[in-house]
Amino acid sequence: MATLKFTVLAGDGIGPEVMESALEVLNKACGDAGDTLSYSAHDVGGIAIDNHGTALPESTLEACRQADAILFGSVGGPKWENLPPSQQPERAALLPLRKAFKLFANIRPGLLYPELADASPLKSERIPNGIDIVCIRELTGGIYFGEKKTWQNDDGEMQACDSMSYKVSEIERIAEVAGQTAMARGKKVCSIDKANVLETSVLWRKTVTEYFKKNFPEVQLSYMYVDNAAMQLARDPNQFDVFFTENMFGDILSDEMAVICGSLGMLCSASLGDIKNSLGNKFGLYEPAGGTAPDIAGKGIANPCAQILSGAMMLRYSFGRDDVASKIEKAVRDAVCSGVRTGDIAFGRTPVSTKEMTQAIIERL
Secondary structure (H helix, E strand, O other), X not given: OOEEEEEEEEEOOOHHHHHXXXXXXXXXXXXXXXXXXXXXXXXXXXXXXXXXXXXXXXXXXXXXXXXXXXXXXXXXOHHHOOOOHHHOHHHHHHHHHHHHOOOOEEEEEEEEOHHHHHXXXXXXXXXXXXXXXXXXXXXXXXXXXXXEEEEEOOOOOEEEEEOOOOOHHHHHXXXXXXXXXXXXXXXXXXXXXXXXXXXXXXXXXXXXXXXXXXHOOOOEEEEEEHHHHHHHHHHOHHHOOEXXXXXXXXXXXXHHHHHHOOOHHHXXXXXXXXXXXXXXXXXXXXXXXXXXXXXXXXXXXXXXXXXXXXXXHHHHHOOOOHHHHHHHHHHHHHHHHOOOOOHHHOOOOOOOOHHHHHHHHHHOO
């Protein structure tokens, strides 16, 4: 029995609604297991800009430093879209959080239950058993964190440049995460790059090859160019088991994966680094794959499953409670597959509210 200490950053849009659901499920599941939850809620994103003048206040950052994990909602919305890019919630909150806690690896399961095959834009005959793959994205390197500059040429024309770079050590540490993930699944991993064009990808492929040969010789390693990978994901996603790639490619491919899995409302993620928390486990940030969905915010109809499943990932990676995490994941699956579904995955059934979906999951715990 333990006290699980984490910081709650619900953010904007539907964030607070689905976060409430996740906390209800966590309290029930962990309470039944004899654990105590200790968490505090803080502003981040647009609401933090409104209340504190910045998307990531120092008080929020300090609360995260004092915790063993971060349960994150979503940030942004139309209200803040006219701010300068560097001040907008997505860029001014998430990127600094990743940098502050060195969260270099994003693990995003791509899971589609067979019973939800109709939710995918793919034909059901292509995915008769649903989808079960994992995308691992490098988070703190590459073009998003490279040098950026804009200037005016002598002829008056404006020009901009974003630099992409990777060090061997950055590639090796994401390869380690991919290798460990593959070992826990089917011992099969695909490294995705653009080595026919980019020098960073040439180094990426060379480093990955040497690292897997030395550290994961039993894992079947393959390679794919990113443009082909985008096509193959749409053609036959289950040809992959685990795939990993650099920051920008991973940003794009993980969103494509989310679409073919039917609904962003079902997909969770974990962002991890090498920092250990007070329990000796990995400090991490856990968030749903979807955004703030301002069009449905406040209506009580958002799908809370992704936020709930993100909480389950937090229990697994940051608190070592795989048993409780598995119970939550099973409860979500049982509820959805029994026909209890919010509007995004209803498909002819009468949709339930956020609260009704949450209650159905709690009942199945």
